[in-house]
Amino acid sequence: MSTPETSAALPLAQRLPPQLFFVVSAVFHYLGPACAVLLFGAVEVLGVAWLRIATAALVFALWxxxxxxxxxxxRADRWTLVGLGLVLAAMNACFYLAIARLPLATVGAIEFLGPIGLAAAGLRSRRNLVALSVAAAGVAMLTQIRLEGDVLGYALAFANAALFVAYIMLAHRIAGADGIDGLAAAMLAALVAITPFGLGPALPALTDPVLLLAGIGVGIASSVIPYVCDLLAMARLPRASFALMLSLLPATATGIGILVLGQIPSTRDLTGIALVMAGVALHRAGRA
Incomplete structure (x- = not known):
């Protein structure tokens, strides 16, 4: 049993409950992109994506x-880091291009089809098949609303979901004692990959202090705070508990979309999001 003296000697991160880190991560996971949407009127979408990755790469590199x-x-590990960087660049670009066309909650819900499908493939249980079916039904309800008018937006959202699976698989390879260092190296590779497409559109922000600070804030809120908080939460939460808490993220995306962007979901939207949340809560991850 720990005494007050030994508890006080522990780092602050170990004295705070891990659930708190998850909540912080859940909020910033979508608060950053919501603020990015507000920037789209002044900076092109790929320019904002470049600012996000550049900020995260700089912060992680200095740290x-x-x-x-x-x-x-x-050599094999280096190829993994480069591959993860390419995936991060493509995933962020697709995600931002998607939320520029679709509600944040819709893109956030579609994103979870990938991890649930990955779990179902890795652990073929009846429970995971039910979870995948429920989540797919929820996404079907969401995509049937505006599919005819936003084919490109939905294509980008599903591409983001597929890239999210690739991110999970590659990030798992670098997980461990050097996990955050590997993420930092991959973020530098992502910056190199996205620069030919995003630096030009980002130039207006580089000459405007207000836009530059806003872009830096988006990067810190989107790619630094959530990643660090996720690591701190996963280090102390059982995998099953962490997977269950992930079901809150579509609701977080909906709340952030309402509060920051004024995106009011319809009854059908809410039903689809609720089904995705149920699928995330039901699914069970297989062994690493």
Whole structure:
């Protein structure tokens, strides 16, 4: 049993409940993109995506100095880091292009089809098949609303969901003691990958202090705070508990969309989102 003295000696991150880190991550996971949507009127979408990745890459590089990990990594590990960086660049670009066309809650709900499908493929149980079916039904309800007018938006949302699966698989390979250093190295690779497409559109923000600060804020809120909080939560929460709490994220996306963007969901929207949440809560991840 820990005494008050030993508890006080622990780092603050270990004294706070892990659920708190998850809540912070859940809020910023969609608050950052919601603020990015507000920037789309002044900076092109890929420019905002570049600002997000560039900010995260700079913060992680100054904090973790990932080139040290790169020097001691094997050739195979380096290819994994480069692959993760390419996926991060493409995933962020698709996500931002999708939320520029569709409600944040819709894109956030579609995103979860990938992880549930991955769980069903890795652990073929009746429970996971039911979870996937329920979530797919929810996404079907969401996509039938505006599919004819937003084919490109939905295509980008589903591409983001597929890239999210690739992100999970590649990130799992670098997880462990050097996980955050690997993420920092991959973020630098993502910056290199997105620069040819995003630097030009981001130039107006680089010459405007207000827009630049807003872009930096989006990067910190979207890619630094959530990732760090996720690591702190996952380090102390059982996998089943963390997976269950993920079911709250579509609701978080809906709430952020209402409060920040004024995107009021219809009854059908809410029903579809609720089905996705139920699917996320039902699914069970297989062994690593």
């Amino acid at each position: 973790r100095r990932p080139w040290r990990l790169w020097r001691r990594s094997s």
